[in-house]
Every structure is written in structure tokens, then in C-alpha cells.
Amino acid sequence: MGYLEGVRNLLGKNTSTAIERDKVGFFPIHMASAKGHVHVIQELLQHWPYVEEMQNSKGQNILHVAATSGKLNVIKYILETPGLESLINERDKDGNTPLHLATMHWHPKLVSALTWDKKVDLRLVNNDGLTALDNAECYMENSSTFRQRLTWTALKAAGVPRNPNASAKKQVSNWSELQSTDNYKDRVNTLLLVSTLVATVTFAAGFTIPGGYNSSGEDQGMATMISNNVFHAFIFCNTIAMFSFIFVAVTLIWAQLGDIRLVLIALRAALLLLGVALATMSLAFLFGIYLVVSKLSWLANAIMIMGLVFLVAFLSLYFFLCFPMSSSNRIMRYISYYPFCLMLVVTGSAADNDFEE
Template sequence: MCCYGLIDELLREAPGNKPANETPHKIPKDDGTEIGSQWNDDHVTDIYNDCDLYLAAKNGNLSQFSRILARVASAEKASFVEILRRLSPALNTFLHVAAKHGNENTVTYVAAKSPSLTLHKNSNGDTALHVAARAGDESVVKALVEGSGAEVNNLLRATNQKGNTALHEALISGQEIIARFLIQQDSEVSYYKNKIGECAIYLAAKVGFANCVSLILTLSTDQQRLEELFKKKSPIEAAIMEKHRDVLESILNSSPQFIQIRDEEGRTPLHYAASLGNHAMVRHLLDKYAPSATQRDKNGSFPIHLAAIKGHVDIISLLLQDFPDPGELLNWDGCNILHLAAQNGRSNIVSHILNNPDLNELINMKDKRGNVPLHLATMNWHSEIVYALTWDKRVDIKAVNDEGMTALDAAESSMLPNPTYLQRLTWAALKAAGTPLSLPRKSVQESSNMEICKERVNNLLRVSTIVATMTFAASFTMPGGYTSSGTDRGVATMLREKAFHIFVFCVAIAMHSSCTVAVSLIWAQLGDLTLVLNALTLAEPLIGIALSMMSMAFTAGVFLEVSKLRWLGTAVLVIGATFLAMLLVLLLPLCAPITSSNPILRYLSYYPFRLLIFATTRNRKDLFG
């Protein structure tokens, strides 16, 4: 006995190896009775009693396997069948071992000695046919089917713990030839679903086996059962999703009626293709059956609505080519494609519609609740779309819905006490566009807002103090030092240098800006909310100026000290200019008047606002897809 026998013995005796409430696994005898128990039979895990026999089954040497089998049977005074029924710890028989390693002769020999072993399942519920189908060995699969005798249908229909038949395993593993063979052996298996609802025709469509799909459709005799398979995990949906046009054509050529089949949500194949954005498939389906473009699902959505929700501009353009009046394409809520794009944050669709004069009627159309697209974009805090809509002069920013609310009313009624940045941006875009309020402004929660403002005041006060301290120190430690003698005693040695003039100006501006910020924020400590807001409005751009000047002063000062070495001075200037540009890009949105409705200020704040939108929406897309 090899070392595996001792290991298996220890494994069997180890506490916790016997699952609770596990039904003993019986191996059927060839006469119909059962022998052996999964957990308490002494011969269950003794397949390794003679390692040479196991290795012969694994390596495929039939003469060696049969010779060793005879030797073991003689030594243990046991029959061949008893030895062949021995199991590994994973409940594999010698038949499983031979099938896994593609040893056709050994498989044929073992199946002939004990046909019932073809139905034995291991700990995963796999028969040897599952193992062979997954491994992709056609000859072994055929040997097992032929060797199972009268049990062939039971073997083909046997399922493992995942609910997969051998046909499922062949398709999942991409074994087309084996799959076709198994379909031909028993077409009934094509109707079987695994535990996640996948049938054979769905898997075949998913992996692109057009011939398997055609074969299943040809051999299927129960049309009603076949149609049921198309209503849940539809093969058409799989073909469209994986872009297998040949599979789609096979389905429609074999069963043209399936182009109109609907799933449980009432969606047709064109709904799938439009939702997935597959232009070629949409074109193909329209050529086959154009009326499907105006068929609704159970939610009242046309295929073009799903394309709008998913943001597929090319699909919308294609579906609109042959439709004379886009304003007629409304779902049960009265929403057109612009409503849905605005509601779902599809800025590319919104831009496409705004740039298409033929779609003007959609811009201010109201849904059944009286909401225009601007309302829906606002309610869902899609600041980029709100910004795009409010810049378009055709958009009626004064439009009210059935509750009497403008878009600004809708924003203020649902903003949090401490608004998120997207909420702030959306509100700012509406304010800058001059969107009016039609309802009385809701009462301001001054205590909550005051706490938020106080925190901002304190943070800015700390920054301004640091800047003032640093610039004060810099003003008395001039680069290059001071003249120590003569009539110019105490004067800066680099007084005539242009870089020195820049240094002095920047230090002076930074110092006075930071001092002004500090004083204005001291006024903000008096507790009046309006005064606090006004102080913040003044302080934020000034602190930006102070930080920028401090950066420039540093660059000018270092340049003065290293200017004698030309390449080093140039490097200092390049680095300083690069990071100053980055600093301005970051500060500009904070200091820009993004809520001002003044035309000049609004144009000045255009790019800062776009930058803020880009930063926030890009982050959301990275996180949530």
C-alpha cells in the first residue's frame, strides 16, 4: 500500500470531514442493488490502495491496467467489479480518471466490466461523461455513450451540482463537435436548463456555435417548449450580446417567427440590440422586420427608448431615419428620448438632439407629470446636462410642471441641508442661467448652514494666516541679501534685476491679499449668515490670488539665486510655470463667479464650470461605470 492509503485513512477519521445531514452515496451494482456508502464504507476512498492501478488508468496503458487489476483481484480475493468501484476522496472512480485523461481504451474496458459506473457521480455530481465532455475528448465521449447500454438516456440527461448536463459542459468548454454529437444522441437534453436558467441553445448562441443552434432548432419537435426557452435567457439576446451575427441568422432562418418573440418583459430582439448598442444587429433586424421599431415592451418603451437610456447615439440616428415624427415616440409616462437621456445622464444623446434641428419639438415637451427634460436632469442632479440645456436659448427655463415648480424649485426642494458637490453644481447652473422660482423659497436652516459656513471660514482663515506669515518672512530675507557698505548700505543687492522686481511685487500682493482675507473672515465671525456668505465670496478669490503670487515669488527668488547657471535657471522657470498653470486650473473654478447671471461673468466662468463638471462626472463614471 502506498502513502496515499494512509493519508486517505487519516482524512476519513479526521473530525469535521463528514458533512452534516449528508445522504450516503450508494454505488449501484450491475444487478440493480447498491453497495458502498459515501462516508462509512471501508472501500470508499481506497482507490489508491495500489497506486500502480491508478497510474495505469491515468496514463492510458490498458494492458498494464488489466494486468494490475488481475493481480490486485487475486491478491485481495475480490472481483474486478468490486475493485473498479473503489473511489477517490473526491468520489471519482477509475472510469472518471481514465475519462479525464482521454484514455479511450481504458474507458471502454471499465464501462464493459461495469456499465453502471457510467452513471456514478463524484463529489461535484459529475459523471464520467461530464468529465470527458469538459475535457474535449470526442472518442472518450462516444465510448461512454456506447458503453452505457440501456442507460444511455439517463447518462445523457444526468445533471451535476450546477444543474449542467454533459451537453452543457461541452458548450461551456467550447467543444462544438462533442456538443453536436450529444444533441444528435438525445434532442430532449436541449430543453434542460441548469441552475442559473441556461439551456443548450442559449449556451450555443453565446459561444457562437451556429451549427449547434441550427441542429437544436431542426431536431426540436415541441414548439411550445422551445418558445419558453426564448422568453427567459434568450439565445437571440446571447447572440446579439456576443455579436454573433451568424448565430442570429441561423435562428431567424430556421424559425423566422422568433424575430417577433417577446421575453418576460415584453421585449423583442430589436429591444435587445438597441439596448446593447449593436448597430449591425439593429440594421439586420430592421431589414428583416421593420415594424419591430414601433413595438413596446411592458413598460411602454420602444427600442429607441432603451437606446436613449443606454446612451447609444448611432442607434437613435438609425431608428429615426424612417420615422417621420419623433414626438410620437413616447413611453407610458409620456417621455420622449430627450426626457430619458436627461433623466439617465446621457449627455451625448442630449448634445445630439440639441444639435439636430429636426428634433426641436422634443426640447420643451412635457411628460405626463408636466416635466420638461430640464426638470428631469435637475431632479437627478445631472449637472453637465443641466448646464448644456441652460446654455441653449431654445430651452424654456421658466417652464413649470404639474406641481407648479420650475427646475430651480425642483432643485431647492430636494437639496440636502449639506448639499453634495453635484447638487451645488446643478443649482449653480440654474442660477447662472437666470432660472426663476415660482414657489416661495423654503425656509433656510440657518443653524445647519451657519455650521457649514463656519468650518469654511476657519479653514480659509488658517490658510490666509500661513500665507501672510510666509510672505512677511520672505520680505525681510531678500534673495541675494543686502549691500553691507557704501552709499547703498542696507539695499538689496539684486535691486536692478527684473526677476527681483517680480519677486517683490508677488510678495507684496500675496501679503496684502492674505491680510484682506483674514480681516474679512474676522467680520464673518460676527454670526450673521448673510455677512458670512459675503465674506466668503470676497475671501475665496483673494486667497487664490495670494497662493498664486506666493508660487510666483518662490519661482522668481530661486531663479535669481541660480541664474548664473543657465540650464538650471531655465529648469526652475519651466517647473515653476508648469505648476503655476496647474495651480490656476485648480483655483479658477473655486474663484470663478459660477452662479452669476451677468452675461460677461457667465462667459468668463464657462471653462471653470466645465472643468468642475468634468472632474465630478468623470469620477462618478470611474466608480459606477
């Protein structure tokens, strides 16, 4: 329960209670670790500091238990406490390190904290010959959750290697199925449908321009607002959006050829261009509305401010789709750290005890 005074009282009456196991082989310090009670762990260590000798029935120390339970505060305490370094890379009976267990239980924040610490050996393998990255890819299902993908991303960004000597049985995993062309078919078709439909909208907007056309005189057929700077911005944005959507459509048609490498390249290019197209289409809409209400300055300014706020929010969300958070480049890893943490918060990982302090 984390009742520190009760723990002190019991230890004062009988110190040996600190090294008694329960029915499942847990010492009291294991239970404190599983519950995230760092202050209780500190008290127990004062009475029995030989924590590496205290292992449960699975051969797991308190760091293993914290990694399994998703207790970030315990992980941080152990990583930052001198004298507990021996726990960091210790293996249990299955050969799993704390990093393996945090990966297997899909705790991306814990995986990130462990991989940022230089004392953690990222190359260690378990009894099946699998690194933490191999483990993640073996246990990921075809319909993997975003939390699983974030865990995999944290491992990739840290440069955790694969073991080329891992058994063929373990290497043939759901991850290979995840990379098959069939799993990208729906994504490609959805993007193709969206790009085609919106290209139609931008095409129509190019001929139903704000203000209409001159119906007589030398300028017959010309736009009535041809000399307006905001109108120029509208035309530029709409044109860029139109051709970007067309380019996305053509790129995704290439993806239909079936080669997995070509599919991945096409999706990356299409995702980036789709962001440009959606942003410029939003700006074209904003400029068009601004033009037709420009005589009422307060309304025009309010529309412009409102639109820009939503555009910034849209670009921020889209940034996370395109930003290479799994890059092992050190500079990119530092840049992507805070977006990675923000994604954990947005996707609700905080509710899974990853952020308990």
C-alpha cells in the first residue's frame, strides 16, 4: 500500500521480514517495485542492501518487476542511484533484461527512458537469441496498437540492433506479415480516394472563383478581383493544392504495382505531398472567404485569425505523421524526443502508468 510508517514499524520489530517471500516468490521489495512505491524501496534497502540477491521465482530483480509493471518512477530511481548499476542489464531465467520486459509489455515511455541511459546494453539477447527489437517485432500483431508502434519507434530511434543469428522460427513473425503489401492496400486505396476527391474540389474552386468574372467590356471573362493581392494568394494556393493532389494520386497508382519497397517509398512521398496539398487548400479556402467578406473588416480579420489557428493545429498534428521519430541519427533523436513524449500523452499512454512519478 506504500504505508511507509507501517513498513518502518514492522522492520523495527523484525528485520528479517524484509527477506521473506510470499506465495508467488515476491520479496516485499518486489511488491513495492510493482506498485511504484520508491520511498518504501529506499527504506527496505537500508535494512537489506544486497538487492541483486533478491530475486523472485522467475529470477527477476526489482528493475525487472518495475519494467513489467510499467513503473517509470522506479526505473528512474534505479538508473540514477549509484550502487544499483548491477541490476540494469541483469537477465532473468528466460534471459530477458529489463529492456526486454518493458518492450514485451509495451511500455514505450519506459523503453525510451532505458534506451537513453548509456549504462543499458542495447545488444543483449535473451535465451531465444532475441534483442529487445527482435522481441517487439515478434510480438507485434498485424493490427498492432499505436502503443506497440511507439515502443518499436523508441527502440529503433535508440539504435537497438537485430540479432542476425536469431532462430528462423522466431524471425518469422507477425512483423514480416505486417510489412506485406496486403496490409498497405487499404491505406493506399484510402489516400488515393481522398486525393482524387479533393483534387476534384480544387479543380471546381479554380473556376468558381471569389467575385466571379467580368461579363462585358474588354475584360470579359476575366476575374473581377484580378488586381487584388489576396486573390493572387488564393490562385497560387489553389493551384499548388490541385497539382499536389494529382501528384499524390499518380504516386499512389505506382504503389499499386505490388513491390513492397515501391509501396513504402510511394506512401512516404504521398504523405508529405498530401500535407502540402491540404495546407494550401486550407489557405485557398481562407483567402477566398476573406475576399468575399473583406468590406466588413472585423469579420474578415476574425476569419483570418481563426483559420490560421486551425491551420497551425493541423500542421502540428500532421508533423507527427511525417516526422521520422524512428531515426537512429543522434541529432534526429534529440529533435524527436519531445514530439515522441507528446504523442505518448496524446494517445493516452499516461493512463497506463507510464508517467507515474
